[in-house]
Each structure stands twice: as structure tokens, then as C-alpha cells.
Amino acid sequence: MHPAYSVILFTTASGAGYGLIFWLSLLGVNGLLPIERWFGVASFGLAFGLITVGLLSSTFHLGHPERAWRAFSQWRSSWLSREGVAAVIAYIPAGLAAIAWVVFEDFSGIWGLMALAGAVMAIVTIICTAMIYASLRTIRQWHNPLVVPVYLSLGLATGALLLLLLMALFGYRTTYLEGPTLLLVGAAMMIKLVYWWKIDREDKTWTIEQATGLSASTQVNQLESPHYQDNYVLREMGYQVARKHAAKLRYYVMIFAFIAPILALGLDLYLDNTLSVVLTIISVASSALGVFIERWLFFAEAQHVVSLYYGESRA
Amino acid sequence: MTSLPASSGGKKLGLVIDLDICVGCHACAVSCKEWNTQGYSAPLSDQNPYGDDPHGAWLNRIHAYEADIEGDRNTVHFPRSCLHCEEPDCVTVCPTGASYKREEDGIVLVNPDTCIGCKLCSWACPYGAREYDYAHGVMKKCTLCVDRIYNENLEEVDRVPACVKACPTGARAFGDLGDDKSEVSKLVKERSGYGLFEEFGYKPVNKYLPPRPRRDKAADGAPVALEPTPASQSTSKADRLFQWADRLLSR
Numbered sequence: 122m123h124p125a126y127s128v129i130l131f132t133t134a135s136g137a138g139y140g141l142i143f144w145l146s147l148l149g150v151n152g153l154l155p156i157e158r159w160f161g162v163a164s165f166g167l168a169f170g171l172i173t174v175g176l177l178s179s180t181f182h183l184g185h186p187e188r189a190w191r192a193f194s195q196w197r198s199s200w201l202s203r204e205g206v207a208a209v210i211a212y213i214p215a216g217l218a219a220i221a222w223v224v225f226e227d228f229s230g231i232w233g234l235m236a237l238a239g240a241v242m243a244i245v246t247i248i249c250t251a252m253i254y255a256s257l258r259t260i261r262q263w264h265n266p267l268v269v270p271v272y273l274s275l276g277l278a279t280g281a282l283l284l285l286l287l288m289a290l291f292g293y294r295t296t297y298l299e300g301p302t303l304l305l306v307g308a309a310m311m312i313k314l315v316y317w318w319k320i321d322r323e324d325k326t327w328t329i330e331q332a333t334g335l336s337a338s339t340q341v342n343q344l345e346s347p348h349y350q351d352n353y354v355l356r357e358m359g360y361q362v363a364r365k366h367a368a369k370l371r372y373y374v375m376i377f378a379f380i381a382p383i384l385a386l387g388l389d390l391y392l393d394n395t396l397s398v399v400l401t402i403i404s405v406a407s408s409a410l411g412v413f414i415e416r417w418l419f420f421a422e423a424q425h426v427v428s429l430y431y432g433e434s435r436a
Numbered sequence: 437m438t439s440l441p442a443s444s445g446g447k448k449l450g451l452v453i454d455l456d457i458c459v460g461c462h463a464c465a466v467s468c469k470e471w472n473t474q475g476y477s478a479p480l481s482d483q484n485p486y487g488d489d490p491h492g493a494w495l496n497r498i499h500a501y502e503a504d505i506e507g508d509r510n511t512v513h514f515p516r517s518c519l520h521c522e523e524p525d526c527v528t529v530c531p532t533g534a535s536y537k538r539e540e541d542g543i544v545l546v547n548p549d550t551c552i553g554c555k556l557c558s559w560a561c562p563y564g565a566r567e568y569d570y571a572h573g574v575m576k577k578c579t580l581c582v583d584r585i586y587n588e589n590l591e592e593v594d595r596v597p598a599c600v601k602a603c604p605t606g607a608r609a610f611g612d613l614g615d616d617k618s619e620v621s622k623l624v625k626e627r628s629g630y631g632l633f634e635e636f637g638y639k640p641v642n643k644y645l646p647p648r649p650r651r652d653k654a655a656d657g658a659p660v661a662l663e664p665t666p667a668s669q670s671t672s673k674a675d676r677l678f679q680w681a682d683r684l685l686s687r
């Protein structure tokens with residue numbers, strides 16, 4: 122599948138934004154974060170900024186962005202529609218929680234409930250985003266039960282890394298959150314590794330013989346493509362990264378998205394927060410790069426069954 | 437609504453494509469492009485048509501495959517377009533309701549006035565039947581010539597899809613595949629017609645008739661080679677003169 126930068130930016134930025142909202146809300150309600158005005162302004166500001174940039178960028182690849190509002194209507198059947206609805210609903214409780222934090226510096230009682238509702242909606246929205254892909258049976262690498270856990274764990278991990286960076290910038294000690302964040306990044310890494318392991322090993326189910334209905338017993342070949350130049354179908358769905366490039370890029374994902382942030386946080390724990398700002402900046406920058414490559418690969422490694430009609434023997 | 441219609445109303449309009457007859461001339465595809473660039477959801481745009489990387493939206497594409505037909509390696513010309521599936525995800529994934537399946541006849545359509553061009557429906561189609569129109573920012577697909585088949589301004593004989601009308605070999609038929617007694621249903625039954633990629637589960641309505649084995653092996657005693665035509669058998673001088681005159685005049 123063709124990796125469109127607008128969609129990569131959308132899923133990674135909004136994923137991190139919702140992850141940040143989730144941790145701010147959950148930890149805030151449980152008294153684990155300083156409910157302080159400017160820290161709130163910066164944190165919620167960054168989270169809403171990332172979400173909004175992500176959602177706007179997702180409209181860039183539309184043929185008619187001005188009609189985007191119509192996408193809220195078909196939530197009964199469409200995960201894309203559900204994603205849009207969830208994203209808009211999430212703004213309400215999360216926005217009220219942000220107001221409570223910034224204006225009243227209070228996260229108790231009803232405000233706490235708002236925060237929790239915002240946290241739930243953040244999770245729901247990430248799940249809906251992942252389901253847009255996971256629900257497509259035409260693409261084996263996406264129609265996989267690990268796609269939702271991959272999106273969730275990466276959103277939550279990148280959100281947690283952002284939270285640590287913000288706390289370090291505001292001069293708060295982060296050690297008590299670094300251990301759990303390390304585990305979270307480690308868990309995301311494991312899930313991604315299992316995902317790759319699965320898609321590499323599972324059988325390619327569909328064959329060109331099934332697609333064409335021609336001679337099931339012997340190999341069918343394409344003699345002639347209907348067109349000499351790529352059409353929309355091949356531009357959009359014919360793209361697949363070469364295996365050896367993919368292997369190299371997976372290696373970069375491992376280093377940048379997971380190993381470097383884990384090492385940086387580990388070092389920060391060891392140095393007991395004396396270099397927090399530098400190390401959390403390194404972990405965020407590295408994970409942003411890593412997750413961007415991860416998402417690019419998510420598209421570039423995906424093979425659409427229509428490739429069978431264009432001569433692939435299996436998909 | 438992009439939920440599928442609860443009942444199909446019994447009518448399932450669609451095409452029957454005879455892979456035994458099709459010679460891969462692309463007349464149906466060209467005729468489709470020609471009709472649909474002026475009818476429903478028109479025009480059907482091309483990008484850079486005279487440049488070095490031309491492409492454009494076509495609703496019908498003709499492949500050629502090499503396959504074994506009862507022991508012989510054969511060339512099979514293979515038209516591919518929307519099969520107007522009974523349970524397609526291309527309809528249900530649409531976030532706007534622009535992509536829909538008609539209850540009355542089962543035709544799957546895109547409303548060009550509400551489509552936002554998110555392209556998700558094309559990702560959900562295993563047949564590659566939907567092509568995005570880069571100039572209009574909306575999705576295009578076979579309409580089964582909905583603007584011909586019910587068009588009372590056309591002669592009755594012309595109320596069939598443009599591809600069916602155009603095919604010079606008669607490899608395409610149009611009709612109601614929901615009606616067991618229709619001509620197309622009978623054809624499918626007689627020739628063991630099949631839907632493409634049935635295993636995938638979208639229940640395609642269009643059916644394909646499989647290529648038949650080579651005639652020299654057919655059980656019906658078909659000729660081993662074509663008989664010489666009467667004209668070439670004739671050797672009289674007068675006949676040759678007429679043949680020569682005929683060739684000259686028909687230039």
C-alpha cells in the first residue's frame with residue numbers, strides 16, 4: 122500500500138496526543154502529577170495540538186476536504202466514521218478536564234470524572250483508528266488481531282515519553298514514572314516484534330487461481346496487463362517495499378522507536394534526574410523518528426489482494 | 437446509508453462475461469470510458485494524457501492470463517470491472533454514505549456529490565474495481581450504465597450497458613441474475629458460470645463463463661481444423677478475376 126505522509130502524520134501525531142491525554146488524566150486524577158497551571162497549559166496544549174494537527178493532516182489526502190463533515194454520518198457501519206465521531210466527542214471531556222486543571226487547578230470530584238471520561242475516549246479513538254486498517258480483509262498484514270494492540274501501545278508509549286519530557290522541562294522529578302514508562306516502551310516493542318513475526322510466518326491465503334477462477338491445479342500467469350502505465354489501483358495499492366529494504370527499516374524502528382528511548386530513560390534513572398531534560402528530549406526525538414518509520418512500513422509492507430489480478434501468485 | 441440494504445428485493449442486475457469468446461480487443465473498455473465520460477458522474481478524467489506518464493480512471497480493465505484449460509495452455513482474455521457484490525465491504529466502510537447498494541436492483545454506486553474522496557472503499561474492494569478520479573477528487577466505478585438501462589430516451593435495444601452493446605464477439609450479456617428464468621441465469625447454469633474470488637465472501641453478482649477446451653478435442657465432434665472456404669477452393673480464372681476485382685473495390 123502506498124504510504125501517504127498525511128496519513129502517517131495523522132496516525133502517529135494523534136496517537137501520541139491521545140496517549141498524552143490518557144496519562145495526564147489518569148495520573149492526574151490519582152494525584153500522581155502536579156496539578157499546576159502552566160504545566161497544564163503546556164501539556165494539554167501539546168496534546169490538543171498534536172491531535173488537531175493529526176486530524177487536519179488526515180483531511181489533506183481527501184479529494185474534498187470541505188465535505189469532511191459528512192464523514193460523521195455512517196458510524197453504524199464504518200470505522201472511519203466512528204473514528205471521526207470518537208475524535209470529536211473526546212474533545213469535550215478532555216477539554217473540560219483541561220479547563221479544570223488550568224483554570225481551577227482542581228482535578229477532584231466531577232472534574233476527575235471528566236478526566237477519566239477523556240482518558241476512556243482517548244483509548245476509544247486510538248482503537249477506532251487502528252480498526253480502520255484492521256477491518257480491511259483485503260490486506261493480510263492489516264487484518265491482524267495485533268494491529269489494535271500495536272496502535273494502542275505505541276500511542277500510549279509515545280504519550281508517556283512526551284509527559285516525561287514536559288515534566289523534565291518544568292523541573293519536576295520524573296524518576297517515579299520512568300520505570301513504568303520503560304516497561305511500556307518495552308511492551309510496545311514486544312508487541313511489534315510479535316506482529317512482524319506473525320506476518321512473516323503466516324501463510325499467504327489467497328491465490329491468483331482463486332482470484333481469476335482459472336485452472337486451480339496449475340499456475341496461472343498474467344500475460345498482459347490491461348495498461349502499460351500504472352493506473353490508480355497500482356499507484357495506491359501496488360506499492361510494496363522490497364524485502365531487503367524492509368528488513369533494514371525494521372532494524373531502524375527497533376533502534377529509534379524502542380531501544381534508544383529505553384537506554385535514555387535507563388540512563389536518566391541511573392543518573393537520578395541530573396540530565397533529565399537532555400535525555401527526555403533524546404528519547405522523544407528518537408521515538409518520533411522510529412514511530413514515523415514504523416508507520417511508513419505498516420503501509421509499505423502491506424500487500425493488497427488486488428495484486429493477484431496483476432500477476433502476483435499469492436497474497 | 438452505507439449499511440447494506442436489508443432485503444435485496446430479489447432483483448440482481450449484473451453481467452455475464454464469456455471467457456471462451458472474449459478476444460481481448462478492449463472495445464468494451466473503450467466504449468465504457470466513452471459513455472461514462474459523458475453520463476453519470478461525468479467526466480471520467482485522465483491525467484497527463486499526452487505526456488510520458490499518462491493515467492486516468494477507467495471502469496473496466498482487460499487482462500490476459502495464461503492458464504491450463506483441460507491440459508492445454510491457453511490464453512484467456514479477462515475483463516475485470518465491478519461485480520456489484522451482494523455483501524461488499526466497499527459499501528460498509530464508506531464514512532459518508534456516498535457509496536451505496538441499491539435495494540431495487542442491487543447496483544453499487546457512488547454519489548459524486550457526497551463522496552469526500554477518502555479512497556477507503558477502493559482499499560476494501562478485492563477486485564480493484566474502483567478508480568479514483570484525480571481531477572474531481574471522488575471515487576469512480578462501474579454504474580452498470582444506470583443512465584442507459586432505464587433511459588427511456590434510448591431505443592429499447594440500446595438499454596443495456598455500453599460494454600455489452602460494444603462487444604463485437606458477443607462475450608458480454610446483461611440481465612437479472614436474481615431471476616432463475618432469465619437468459620443470463622440460464623447461461624450461467626448451462627456453462628457452470630462462476631463468481632470471481634468466491635472464497636473471499638463478497639458474493640459477487642457478475643458471473644464468468646469458463647473457457648471451453650480446444651475444439652479439436654471437444655466431445656461434440658468439432659472440426660480438427662477450419663474447412664477451406666469455398667472461395668479459396670475455387671480455381672477458375674473467372675473466379676480469380678472476380679476475387680481480384682472484389683479486393684480492388686473494397687479498398
Ligand code: SF4
Pocket residue numbers: 517518519520521524525526527544560561562563564565566577638
Ligand atoms: S466489485 Fe468491488 S466495488 Fe464492486 S461491489 Fe464488489 S467490492 Fe464493491
Ligand code: SF4
Pocket residue numbers: 529530531532533534535546550551552553554555556557558574575
Ligand atoms: S472515497 Fe467516497 S465513496 Fe469511497 S469510502 Fe470515501 S467517501 Fe465513500
